[in-house]
Amino acid sequence: MNPSGINANESIVRASRVSMCLAQLPGYGLAVLSVVVAVGALLLLEHFGFRPPTGQLMLFAVAIIAWYGERGPSLFSLILAVLSMAYFFTGPHYDFHVASSELPYFISFASLATLIWWFSTVRRRLEQDLRRARDNLKVEVDERSSLLDLTHDSIFVRDLNARISYWNRGAEEFYGWTQKEATGKKSDDLLGTVFPMPFEEILSELQQTGYWEGELTHTKADGVQVIVASRWSLRRDQHGRPVAILQTSNDITARKRWEKEIQGLNQKLAQRSIALEASNKELEAFAYSISHDLRAPLRHIAGFAELLRKNAAASLNEKSQRYLTMILEAANRMGNLIDDLLAFSRISRAEAHKSFLDLGQVVQEVVAEVRQDAKQRNIKWKIDPLPACYGDRSMLRLAFVNLISNAVKFTRTRPQAEIEIGCTDQDRGDPLLFIRDNGVGFDMKYSNKLFGVFQRLHPQEAFEGTGIGLATVQRIVHRHGGRIWAESTVDGGATFYFSLPKITRS
Amino acid sequence: MNTLGRILLVEDDPKDVELTLTALDEYHLANEVVVASDGEQALDYLYYRGKYAQRNHENPAVLLLDLKLPKIDGLEVLKQIKSDEKLKLIPVVVLTSSREEKDMVASYKLGVNAYVVKPVDFHEFVNAIKEVGAFWAVINEPPPGSVGKR
Numbered sequence: 001m002n003p004s005g006i007n008a009n010e011s012i013v014r015a016s017r018v019s020m021c022l023a024q025l026p027g028y029g030l031a032v033l034s035v036v037v038a039v040g041a042l043l044l045l046e047h048f049g050f051r052p053p054t055g056q057l058m059l060f061a062v063a064i065i066a067w068y069g070e071r072g073p074s075l076f077s078l079i080l081a082v083l084s085m086a087y088f089f090t091g092p093h094y095d096f097h098v099a100s101s102e103l104p105y106f107i108s109f110a111s112l113a114t115l116i117w118w119f120s121t122v123r124r125r126l127e128q129d130l131r132r133a134r135d136n137l138k139v140e141v142d143e144r145s146s147l148l149d150l151t152h153d154s155i156f157v158r159d160l161n162a163r164i165s166y167w168n169r170g171a172e173e174f175y176g177w178t179q180k181e182a183t184g185k186k187s188d189d190l191l192g193t194v195f196p197m198p199f200e201e202i203l204s205e206l207q208q209t210g211y212w213e214g215e216l217t218h219t220k221a222d223g224v225q226v227i228v229a230s231r232w233s234l235r236r237d238q239h240g241r242p243v244a245i246l247q248t249s250n251d252i253t254a255r256k257r258w259e260k261e262i263q264g265l266n267q268k269l270a271q272r273s274i275a276l277e278a279s280n281k282e283l284e285a286f287a288y289s290i291s292h293d294l295r296a297p298l299r300h301i302a303g304f305a306e307l308l309r310k311n312a313a314a315s316l317n318e319k320s321q322r323y324l325t326m327i328l329e330a331a332n333r334m335g336n337l338i339d340d341l342l343a344f345s346r347i348s349r350a351e352a353h354k355s356f357l358d359l360g361q362v363v364q365e366v367v368a369e370v371r372q373d374a375k376q377r378n379i380k381w382k383i384d385p386l387p388a389c390y391g392d393r394s395m396l397r398l399a400f401v402n403l404i405s406n407a408v409k410f411t412r413t414r415p416q417a418e419i420e421i422g423c424t425d426q427d428r429g430d431p432l433l434f435i436r437d438n439g440v441g442f443d444m445k446y447s448n449k450l451f452g453v454f455q456r457l458h459p460q461e462a463f464e465g466t467g468i469g470l471a472t473v474q475r476i477v478h479r480h481g482g483r484i485w486a487e488s489t490v491d492g493g494a495t496f497y498f499s500l501p502k503i504t505r506s
Numbered sequence: 507m508n509t510l511g512r513i514l515l516v517e518d519d520p521k522d523v524e525l526t527l528t529a530l531d532e533y534h535l536a537n538e539v540v541v542a543s544d545g546e547q548a549l550d551y552l553y554y555r556g557k558y559a560q561r562n563h564e565n566p567a568v569l570l571l572d573l574k575l576p577k578i579d580g581l582e583v584l585k586q587i588k589s590d591e592k593l594k595l596i597p598v599v600v601l602t603s604s605r606e607e608k609d610m611v612a613s614y615k616l617g618v619n620a621y622v623v624k625p626v627d628f629h630e631f632v633n634a635i636k637e638v639g640a641f642w643a644v645i646n647e648p649p650p651g652s653v654g655k656r
Contacts, residue, residue: 288606292574295603296519299626303525306628328628335626342605350607 027065027073034061035080039088054089055109062113066120078117082110154228155248157235162186165244174251176221187247192219206234207242215252226253280349287345294338302331333466340468343398344453347475352392356503359386359433362393363421366400374408377417384422387431389500391480399476402469403435403496409463410439410494430482430502436495441488450486473498512538512643512653514566516548516583517601518575522624526570526601529635535643540566545578549586552593564653565596568642573602573609581612588617595649597642601635 038061045052058081065077087094090102098106145168148155154171158164167182175182175191182190194217195202205212212232219225228249235244305327309316316324363386371379389396404419411417420436442450442457449455451474454467473496477484481501488494513535517523523543527536542548550556552565569587573580580600587593599620600613613621622638625631642648 288604288608291604291606292602295624295626296522299603299624299628299631300519300521300525302626303528303628303631304521307525307528332627339605346607 024070024072027069028076031065031069031073031077031080034065035077035084037061038081039084042089054085055105055112058085058089058109059113059116063116063120066117071121071124074117074120078113081113085109153248153250155246156182156187157244157246158187159244160242162188164190174220174249175218193217202232206232206245210234210236215256216249218249226251227256228252283345284349287342287349290338291342295335298331298335298338302328302335305331337466337468340466340472344468344472344475347395347398347472347479352395352479354390354392356388356390357393357396358388359396359423362397363400363404366397366404367421369401370404370408373405377408377412378415379408379411379417379419382418382420382422384420386421386423386433388503389431390503391500392476395476395479399473399498402473406469406496407435407437407439407494409465410441410458411437412463413440414438430499432497432499434495434497436493438493441490441492441494442486443490444488447486447488451484512567512648513639514540514542514548514551514569516542516545516569516575516580517572518543519572522572525628525631526635529632530639532632532636533640533644535639538643544576545580545583548583549578552587552596565593565649565651567597567646567648567652568639569596569598570601570638571598573600573604573613581609581616584613584616584618596652597646597648599638599642601638 035058038057042052042054042057062074062077062081066074069077083096085106086096086098090106091099149169151168152170154174155166155168156164156171157166164182164185164187167177167179169179171182172178177190187193196214196216202212202214210233214230216228216230217225218228229252230247230249233246233248234242235246237243305324309321309324309328313321360383363383367381367383404421407419408417411419418438420434422434422436424432424434440458440463446457449457451470452467453471455471456465456467458465474484477498477500482499484496484498486494486496513530515523515526517526523541527539530536530539540551542551547556548569548571551558551561554561554563571580571583575583580602584598584600587596587598594617597619598617599622600609600618601622601624602609603624605623610621620638620642622634625634
């Protein structure tokens, strides 16, 4: 602190002393007045020939000021009284000199007056101390209870007979009864408490641990039922006897409702997943049965038709031969349909075994395979570098097999087929792969049918197929979290695009 | 034919039996075939039980096994063979309609020697059976204790 600060402080102290003296001015006035009135009255009584109670009256004057006045004025009245006594009422009169004969009387008066003044001063000090202590206490108590009012929790205190003795503002706001309305009422009657266990058990737990906590149902002043998380603490007197219970409660009605809803939803979810599992199993059994039982009769039809043709070739006319060929073709087509359909359903049923893989390598393999089957065709291949990706190798391979063999199939009518496989980075940062051909294309009007099961945009005579390939491709792309679409014009080639989510190494 | 057979064909469907025999006949193997129409009969044959109690004491050179069979199914039979010290050397070829991965994995886990899916197309079917029969019954040297070549 700097020197000017000290000076400022001193001047403040001095100023306050001056103002205190000024404030005591009326006190000094009263001191003078009481002594003057007493002296006047005594002189008047003497004047009229009475023998006045000099000592008593002067003591009275001092006592009054000492009792009611401050320390300064009362001391002042004491001095004034002693001086007046010496001057007016002890011989020689009208002189401050006190005759030796009057000395014992004067001294006893002065002592008595001093004693009265001193007692009064002590009493006053005690009174002031008490008052200060009481004021401090009051401030403290007020602070405490206003702290309890600050909280949003509802807090109330009840005695062992459930009578409410304290009710904070949180309780007022939450339950809707004011402190006045609630105090003195039986808490469990007022709140219509529903306990989760017998009250005796709660009490015994309180007795043992001093604490209990649980969920209660209360009814508010407006009749609405609420669920609260309630914490009870037992208060004991100095002898350890329980006297009251402090109850703190939070509203958990909404939470309870959510919990119930979540529980219900979970239950529903569990039921759904059981049903889903059951239907998946059924599907699996169905597919298994198709795989075994449906292919066998087909094999028999094809086998015996073939044997018939072989054994009866000489005796069959051209028409019958053609019928046999059609039977065989139909059987083979049915076999392909079943195989494709099973492969398609396997895509959904099978677990995806994902790993990091080089798409370029996959495409090279597929192209090599397709080329084997199209040796006599004149195809110009253009294969760009392809990115690595994270996916199921056999599924993605199947997707490329379908797309690339489609490209080969639908360029069949072209003297020079051109097939391009590449990748751009255009689908929101994800790699976007494309397979472009210069084949017969399709009408964009039917693009919504392109990826449907058994949907075909070309007649069977022109381009064979089961109509499952692109549906399978779409399902594979979807299982990898990608998108697939195609762009084409009739006789202007087609481009199939599909995206695969970017690899995020984590 | 009942007692001397290099090939034990376990197949419940008579049509499939006929087609298979037709295919094998191209290599003149048809008369080497013993047919068991379910898993129980196959095991009876291998353990000389029932009507096979009197057969000669040699194992077939190969066992062609269908998976879907009455009474005891193919995987059961395979399990039994591969867990028996006396039978586990017999080559077993699963010959089935099913391309289900589940069956394939289960068969290989049990120690199958080959897994062949019967093609729908008859030419392919004949080729597959012919090659299987020729390889296991003619080209392959069967383990000791098997029916010898004639």
